[in-house]
Amino acid sequence: MDCLVCHEQTGTYRKFPSGAGYPAPYVEDPANPGTQKGVPFPGESKSYFAPDWSRVAQSVARPSRMNCGTCHFYGGGGDAVKHGDLDSTMGRPPKTLDVHMGTRESGGQDFTCVRCHTTHSHHIAGRIYETPAAAERKSLLQDDLGDKILCESCHGTEPHQSGGMSDKINDHTDTVSCQACHIPEFARAQSTKMWWDWSKAGQLMDGKEVVMGPDGKSVFDRKKGEFRWEKNVVPEYYWFDGTLDHVTVADPIDPTAEVWLNRPQGSADDPNSRIMPFKVHRAMAPYDKVNKVMVIPHLFPFNKDDDTAYWKGYDWNRAIEVGMEKAGQPYSGEYGFVETTYVFPTTHMVAPKNEALPCEACHSRQSRLAGITEVYMPGRDTFAMVDAAGWVGVTGAMVAVIIHGLMRFVSGLRRKEE
Amino acid sequence: MRNTVWGVLLLTLAWALPCALPAPADAAPAPGLTPGSTPGSTEDTAPGRALAIQATRAKPEVRSTTADHGRFEVLHFDAEKQKTMQPEEVTRTCLGCHNLAALQFHQSIHWTWRDTEGQPENFGKGALSVNNF
Numbered sequence: 176m177d178c179l180v181c182h183e184q185t186g187t188y189r190k191f192p193s194g195a196g197y198p199a200p201y202v203e204d205p206a207n208p209g210t211q212k213g214v215p216f217p218g219e220s221k222s223y224f225a226p227d228w229s230r231v232a233q234s235v236a237r238p239s240r241m242n243c244g245t246c247h248f249y250g251g252g253g254d255a256v257k258h259g260d261l262d263s264t265m266g267r268p269p270k271t272l273d274v275h276m277g278t279r280e281s282g283g284q285d286f287t288c289v290r291c292h293t294t295h296s297h298h299i300a301g302r303i304y305e306t307p308a309a310a311e312r313k314s315l316l317q318d319d320l321g322d323k324i325l326c327e328s329c330h331g332t333e334p335h336q337s338g339g340m341s342d343k344i345n346d347h348t349d350t351v352s353c354q355a356c357h358i359p360e361f362a363r364a365q366s367t368k369m370w371w372d373w374s375k376a377g378q379l380m381d382g383k384e385v386v387m388g389p390d391g392k393s394v395f396d397r398k399k400g401e402f403r404w405e406k407n408v409v410p411e412y413y414w415f416d417g418t419l420d421h422v423t424v425a426d427p428i429d430p431t432a433e434v435w436l437n438r439p440q441g442s443a444d445d446p447n448s449r450i451m452p453f454k455v456h457r458a459m460a461p462y463d464k465v466n467k468v469m470v471i472p473h474l475f476p477f478n479k480d481d482d483t484a485y486w487k488g489y490d491w492n493r494a495i496e497v498g499m500e501k502a503g504q505p506y507s508g509e510y511g512f513v514e515t516t517y518v519f520p521t522t523h524m525v526a527p528k529n530e531a532l533p534c535e536a537c538h539s540r541q542s543r544l545a546g547i548t549e550v551y552m553p554g555r556d557t558f559a560m561v562d563a564a565g566w567v568g569v570t571g572a573m574v575a576v577i578i579h580g581l582m583r584f585v586s587g588l589r590r591k592e593e
Numbered sequence: 594m595r596n597t598v599w600g601v602l603l604l605t606l607a608w609a610l611p612c613a614l615p616a617p618a619d620a621a622p623a624p625g626l627t628p629g630s631t632p633g634s635t636e637d638t639a640p641g642r643a644l645a646i647q648a649t650r651a652k653p654e655v656r657s658t659t660a661d662h663g664r665f666e667v668l669h670f671d672a673e674k675q676k677t678m679q680p681e682e683v684t685r686t687c688l689g690c691h692n693l694a695a696l697q698f699h700q701s702i703h704w705t706w707r708d709t710e711g712q713p714e715n716f717g718k719g720a721l722s723v724n725n726f
Contacts, residue, residue, distance in 0.1 A: 176698060177684055178694070179683060179684075197679065201677065225675075227675070228670050232662070232668040233665070233668045236658075251726035252726065256726065257726060296693075297697040323648070330641035330642075330644055331641055331644045333640060333641070334645075335639060335640075335641060336640075341639070423723065424723055436724060437724075517724050
């Protein structure tokens with residue numbers, strides 16, 4: 176265990192990418208005795224240095240955003256790969272990206288992660304697998320020492336002004352999550368990975384091992400396959416009671432359909448569920464064709480000669496065999512690729528209030544909530560406004576016809592008079 | 594002649610009438626969804642804002658501390674020794690004073706990499722969970 180990742184404040188404490196949690200070793204620069212030469216990592220331009228342990232250890236304090244970000248901004252093996260709402264731009268975000276963590280200069284609150292993820296005796300508040308982040312939506316007025324992990328903890332359940340349109344907004348908070356309206360899009364500062372095709376791994380693309388995309392992120396890597404990155408992504412919306420259901424390598428799957436490796440739990444008739452925005456990461460991933468289960472391939476070589484590792488031997492069969500053995504699971508010896516989804520609740524990157532989702536994003540025929548069929552939504556379900564627009568036209572035309580007729584009548588009379 | 598004048602007049606009328614009526618465009622919200630008051634006009638009265646300001650101001654932003662770790666001798670490591678040091682040694686030094694931290698930490702997901710509440714034998718990066726990354 177390492178206290179420094181979460182507590183050091185110099186910002187210089189860096190792990191060596193393939194170092195299994197250890198920083199780079201000290202390598203002296205022969206040209207400048209007493210200084211380090213640095214250790215390069217293949218594929219990266221900068222070298223890694225051994226930490227100045229005294230400086231790092233003496234700098235300790237309560238965790239900053241960067242401390243937690245060391246791991247959480249880079250989940251899935253790179254910046255913005257895993258989460259669409261937690262990436263390195265959240266180190267010093269402007270208020271437009273996150274009203275809470277936004278810097279003071281930009282008008283934000285400069286919150287650290289722990290400001291919401293209340294921590295007692297090193298238990299950091301948040302959802303863990305099937306256990307929701309908080310059982311009840313209590314505000315701090317009801318429980319001043321409670322965790323501040325929910326929007327309601329600080330803002331209450333009816334945060335908007337009463338009277339007028341804002342009154343209508345408050346009517347939503349028992350069905351629609353705060354995040355659904357207040358995070359209109361995620362990955363607003365840099366693109367996040369949305370699609371990953373593992374089945375393309377092991378080959379070359381246009382004769383190259385790595386192909387970079389327009390925004391400087393790789394769209395192909397021999398080790399990992401093909402990817403797609405997207406920016407300003409509109410989330411998908413599902414009922415959510417704060418828990419996710421997970422598929423493990425022991426659970427049977429149906430490979431004829433999209434396999435949901437985790438799924439938001441919740442429903443319209445559960446008073447604790449809300450309509451929540453999600454990043455949905457889709458991927459072609461390996462599975463056992465005979466046993467019909469997902470598999471865990473062995474990717475990282477144990478050592479220099481370990482060519483059972485996929486990233487060394489490029490042989491799925493052997494990599495899966497070793498990986499499953501390590502997990503204590505059977506493997507039939509026959510693998511295939513199946514389309515899978517993995518969801519992440521979108522909860523960071525709360526936008527300034529004037530960018531909250533407008534009513535018509537949900538209340539119209541092109542509703543973002545097209546998939547939420549259990550509730551009645553005016554404007555989406557009746558075609559009220561289309562009808563209204565139509566009727567206005569029809570009525571207008573009829574009135575005109577009547578006037579027209581009247582006038583003809585009158586003018587006809589007049590003509591007769593002449 | 595008169596007829597033409599009337600005709601033009603009528604045509605104009607027939608065209609203008611529906612336009613003059615408040616016809617909502619296709620994207621406009623349905624009746625009852627039209628904004629009533631201008632948002633932001635009563636800035637400070639939103640209860641959710643008042644509550645949040647209260648909630649966060651109650652706890653001072655910078656907590657006071659009575660220790661300057663820069664002045665703890667045990668954290669001044671020998672320059673030669675630094676060249677071969679590993680994180681565990683630093684952690685051990687911290688634990689010399691923070692003698693409950695390790696125990697607390699061993700019970701959290703950041704140490705176990707497994708579900709600490711529901712199904713630790715199945716869920717967690719250290720158990721049987723699968724993702725597609």
